[in-house]
Amino acid sequence: MDNIIDKVLNADLKTVAHLIRDVEDGIPEVQEYLKALYPHTGKSYIIGVTGAPGVGKSTLIDQLIGKLRNNSNTVAVIAVDPTSPFSDGAILGDRIRMQRHNLDDGVFIKSMATRGHFGGLTQSTRSVINILDAMGSGYIIVETVGVGQDEVDIVKTAHTTVVVTMPGMGDGLQAIKAGGLEIGDIFVINKVHLGGADNTAADISLMLNLDQRRRKENNWTPPVLKIEATSSEEINSLVREIENHKSFLQSLPNPTKAQIAKSKIKNELLEITQARVIQETLKEINESEEFITLVDDIFEKRTDPYSASEKIMPQRFLSLSFAKINRGLGLGEKA
Amino acid sequence: MDNIIDKVLNADLKTVAHLIRDVEDGIPEVQEYLKALYPHTGKSYIIGVTGAPGVGKSTLIDQLIGKLRNNSNTVAVIAVDPTSPFSDGAILGDRIRMQRHNLDDGVFIKSMATRGHFGGLTQSTRSVINILDAMGSGYIIVETVGVGQDEVDIVKTAHTTVVVTMPGMGDGLQAIKAGGLEIGDIFVINKVHLGGADNTAADISLMLNLDQRRRKENNWTPPVLKIEATSSEEINSLVREIENHKSFLQSLPNPTKAQIAKSKIKNELLEITQARVIQETLKEINESEEFITLVDDIFEKRTDPYSASEKIMPQRFLSLSFAKINRGLGLGEKA
Numbered sequence: 299m300d301n302i303i304d305k306v307l308n309a310d311l312k313t314v315a316h317l318i319r320d321v322e323d324g325i326p327e328v329q330e331y332l333k334a335l336y337p338h339t340g341k342s343y344i345i346g347v348t349g350a351p352g353v354g355k356s357t358l359i360d361q362l363i364g365k366l367r368n369n370s371n372t373v374a375v376i377a378v379d380p381t382s383p384f385s386d387g388a389i390l391g392d393r394i395r396m397q398r399h400n401l402d403d404g405v406f407i408k409s410m411a412t413r414g415h416f417g418g419l420t421q422s423t424r425s426v427i428n429i430l431d432a433m434g435s436g437y438i439i440v441e442t443v444g445v446g447q448d449e450v451d452i453v454k455t456a457h458t459t460v461v462v463t464m465p466g467m468g469d470g471l472q473a474i475k476a477g478g479l480e481i482g483d484i485f486v487i488n489k490v491h492l493g494g495a496d497n498t499a500a501d502i503s504l505m506l507n508l509d510q511r512r513r514k515e516n517n518w519t520p521p522v523l524k525i526e527a528t529s530s531e532e533i534n535s536l537v538r539e540i541e542n543h544k545s546f547l548q549s550l551p552n553p554t555k556a557q558i559a560k561s562k563i564k565n566e567l568l569e570i571t572q573a574r575v576i577q578e579t580l581k582e583i584n585e586s587e588e589f590i591t592l593v594d595d596i597f598e599k600r601t602d603p604y605s606a607s608e609k610i611m612p613q614r615f616l617s618l619s620f621a622k623i624n625r626g627l628g629l630g631e632k633a
Numbered sequence: 634m635d636n637i638i639d640k641v642l643n644a645d646l647k648t649v650a651h652l653i654r655d656v657e658d659g660i661p662e663v664q665e666y667l668k669a670l671y672p673h674t675g676k677s678y679i680i681g682v683t684g685a686p687g688v689g690k691s692t693l694i695d696q697l698i699g700k701l702r703n704n705s706n707t708v709a710v711i712a713v714d715p716t717s718p719f720s721d722g723a724i725l726g727d728r729i730r731m732q733r734h735n736l737d738d739g740v741f742i743k744s745m746a747t748r749g750h751f752g753g754l755t756q757s758t759r760s761v762i763n764i765l766d767a768m769g770s771g772y773i774i775v776e777t778v779g780v781g782q783d784e785v786d787i788v789k790t791a792h793t794t795v796v797v798t799m800p801g802m803g804d805g806l807q808a809i810k811a812g813g814l815e816i817g818d819i820f821v822i823n824k825v826h827l828g829g830a831d832n833t834a835a836d837i838s839l840m841l842n843l844d845q846r847r848r849k850e851n852n853w854t855p856p857v858l859k860i861e862a863t864s865s866e867e868i869n870s871l872v873r874e875i876e877n878h879k880s881f882l883q884s885l886p887n888p889t890k891a892q893i894a895k896s897k898i899k900n901e902l903l904e905i906t907q908a909r910v911i912q913e914t915l916k917e918i919n920e921s922e923e924f925i926t927l928v929d930d931i932f933e934k935r936t937d938p939y940s941a942s943e944k945i946m947p948q949r950f951l952s953l954s955f956a957k958i959n960r961g962l963g964l965g966e967k968a
Contacts, residue, residue, distance in 0.1 A: 329939050336937035351685050443778075556932065563931045563938065568919060571942040575914050580907055589902070596898045597891065602671035603898065604664050607906040 303334045309372070309433045311406060318408060321425045324577060332425055335432040342374075342431040345540060346456030348442045348481070353464045354488040358527035358536070359439055363405055365530075365537045371436025372404040378423055378442045378452055406430065420451045421573040424566055427455060451569070453481050455562060458543045460536070462486045463502070465494035479505055484539045485522040495524040518546050583610055638669045644707070644768045646741060653743060656760045659912065667760055670767040677709075677766040680875060681791030683777045683816070688799045689823040693862035693871070694774055698740055700865075700872045706771025707739040713758055713777045713787055741765065755786045756908040759901055762790060786904070788816050790897060793878045795871070797821045798837075800829035814840055819874045820857040830859040853881050918945050 305313035320328040347362075349355050359375060366373045408430075410423055423440070430438050442452055453459050461482035485502050487495045499522045506520060521539050525532035550558075583589050592606040640648035655663040682697075684690050694710060701708050743765075745758055758775070765773050777787055788794050796817035820837050822830045834857045841855060856874050860867035885893075918924050927941040 333937050333939045336939065337934060350687065560928055560932050564924075564928050567924070567928060567931065567938045567941055568915065570938050571918060571946055572911055572915055574942060574946060575910060576907055579910050580903065583906060584903060589899075593895055593899050593902060596902065597895050599672060602668050603902045603905050604668045604671065606902055607909060611906055611909060 299330065299334070302331065306331075306335060306429065306433050307338060311403070314406070314429060314433055315408075317429055318426050321422050321429070322410070324422075328425075332428060335429060338432040339428045340431065342427075342435045342438045343458075343544060344427065344431075344438045344440065344456045346440050346442065346453040346459035346481070347462060348453055348459065349462030351443065353462045354527050355441055355462050358460075358462060358486065358488060358533070359441055361527055361530065361533040362439065362536070365533055366437045367402065367404055372406070372434065373437045373439065374406040374430040374435040375408065375439045375441065376423060376426055376430070377407070377409040378419070378440060406435065421569045423452050424455060424569065450481060451565065454565060457547060458483045458540050460484045460486055460540070462488055463498065464489040465492045465498045482520055483518065483543050484536070485520055486527075486536060487522065487524045488527045490524045490526055499524055518543065586610070634665065634669070637666065641666075641670060641764065641768050642673060646738070649741070649764060649768055650743075652764055653761050656757050656764070657745070659757075663760075667763060670764060673767040674763050675766065677762075677770045677773045678793075678879060679762065679766075679773045679775065679791045681775050681777065681788040681794035681816070682797060683788055683794065684797030686778060688797045689862050690776055690797050693795075693797060693821065693823060693868070694776055696862055696865065696868040697774065697871070700868055701772045702737065702739055707741070707769065708772045708774065709741040709765040709770040710743065710774045710776065711758060711761055711765070712742070712744040713754070713775060741770065756904045758787050759790060759904065785816060786900065789900060792882060793818045793875050795819045795821055795875070797823055798833065799824040800827045800833045817855055818853065818878050819871070820855055821862075821871060822857065822859045823862045825859045825861055834859055853878065921945070 302313055302317070306317060317328065317331060321332075345362075347355050347359055363373050363375065408426060410419065410426065427438055427440070440452060440456060459481050461479075461484070463485070465487060485506075487498050487502070502522050506522075521542075523535055523539065525535065527533065547555075547558075588610060592601070592609065595601045596603055596606055637648055637652070641652060652663065652666060656667075680697075682690050682694055698708050698710065743761060745754065745761065762773055762775070775787060775791060794816050796814075796819070798820070800822060820841075822833050822837075837857050841857075856877075858870055858874065860870065862868065882890075882893075923945060927936070927944065930936045931938055931941055
């Protein structure tokens with residue numbers, strides 16, 4: 299095991315990729331590696347990039363990778379967005395376009411499928427962030443669609459969150475209002491050539507001013523950038539704003555920094571625990587004979603799913619807890 | 634309680650709205666109402682409408698409501714999409730546009746916030762569908778963004794799923810590939826006036842032909858419609874295809890029908906159970922002193938979140954299960 303930990307800490311990409319696959323597959327042993335790696339985390343700067351499909355997040359990230367690499371940092375990208383060209387859902391042309399970074403050993407790109415269930419995606423994404431952090435990534439970019447609670451939870455792990463939109467999105471602006479407004483540190487209006495970017499910027503600024511959810515103690519005023527992500531120069535303005543926000547976070551008083559860090563830890567601990575409770579209790583329900591019988595009973599209208607869930611739940615809790623009691627007393631099998 | 638059940642069965646909208654609020658707030662007593670209502674479900678025809686923000690789902694649904702009402706059916710709409718004009722995230726103008734249906738007693742519109750956590754959204758949406766079904770809705774339209782596992786799970790409750798896109802979405806088409814392809818019974822390319830709809834239709838047809846996930850035993854070939862959702866006539870073609878798919882489902886042999894129904898029941902039972910396990914076990918963790926101490930320990934690097942989760946989990950399972958054991962033996966307090 300020490301050998302594998304060393305390899306990860308020395309950024310051996312093959313070992314890292316293997317460990318990440320184990321995280322995604324929910325292999326129980328992976329927890330021991332995550333424990334050993336955790337003390338080495340906390341050094342990467344995490345950037346969230348969130349926005350609806352089609353606004354050009356991938357082009358922007360592609361450019362951003364180049365800029366951040368220029369400063370001799372390594373960069374890791376986690377695409378949680380199933381529609382991202384970085385993801386398996388990608389159309390061939392886009393994937394090839396992204397491959398150029400695959401030739402660069404300092405760039406690690408990982409797509410997270412949506413196989414994570416009931417918080418599993420959030421938890422496994424966090425574990426992957428921890429692995430990439432421990433391996434010494436200078437920057438970790440996390441790409442999400444920004445809709446839904448899982449998404450928001452994932453984005454909350456980032457130090458700086460970039461919310462991307464484009465002019466004329468119509469309902470797309472509502473996506474920002476519904477989820478992105480609260481979490482955005484920098485707003486980017488991409489594809490300005492489409493026209494109407496000034497209106498979109500005014501809309502976002504207005505929404506920002508009206509939003510009650512933005513914390514009062516946080517004195518950061520999110521900039522609203524109008525750019526063409528294909529332009530290298532205009533991406534520079536985004537990089538500058540990311541650096542500005544990074545400096546802002548560093549300038550915060552220590553109690554505020556501790557408060558932010560603890561809030562993230564709290565979320566992480568809850569998510570890990572929830573994912574495990576689900577995994578441990580429900581895998582067996584799904585495979586039990588009683589479960590199949592209850593499905594039939596509901597189908598035949600002999601019972602309803604609410605009553606049925608009460609029938610399987612207590613039993614499950616009992617058998618699981620007896621195993622735990624025995625284990626705790628040294629009577630049971632090895633964990 | 635019988636009084637409330639009667640009121641729901643007689644489509645008393647005030648009672649229905651109240652019960653739905655209790656479902657969203659996770660009031661435990663609501664389970665008893667859901668149990669009593671369940672035998673009255675299974676009569677509504679459920680239509681899923683899914684697509685990225687900005688493709689015009691709400692306009693399409695608005696028109697669809699009118700058409701389905703024309704056939705003297707009542708229609709209920711559940712907007713799970715937080716960016717929907719039906720939702721709280723909506724921009725004022727859009728909300729007003731939708732209000733016209735609010736004057737119609739046969740139309741019930743409900744927006745589901747994303748407050749459901751760890752599967753809670755899926756489960757509470759299902760419960761709301763059951764309530765609206767029991768109250769005698771002819772059609773229930775469920776609007777979602779179609780990205781993420783929760784979304785896909787919700788859409789799987791529908792009899793007919795309409796996947797909406799528009800020409801020139803670029804990465805937006807990947808949204809269909811990532812999630813919508815598998816679940817779509819009818820594909821709609823909206824906003825054909827933008828041009829390029831033929832290319833989009835060809836892309837979708839190609840993806841459908843290539844998709845291995847579509848079940849072989851299912852002989853339904855999803856139509857790909859090119860429409861302008863603002864046009865009443867063109868919405869008629871969508872209504873016809875919905876009716877076609879409904880007839881197709883009715884024509885399936887009984888064993889296939891049972892298989893489809895049982896698969897839905899299985900998902901529902903699992904979701905209800907998972908949501909309850911999470912609710913029962915983790916509410917207390919979050920409030921416990923040990924949890925606060927562990928967060929501090931992780932912050933001070935005295936432990937890691939993976940080890941910490943193991944410390945709180947077994948204890949929680951133990952205390953919970955002892956309560957259950959006592960209750961099971963008649964020794965504990967009332968459930």
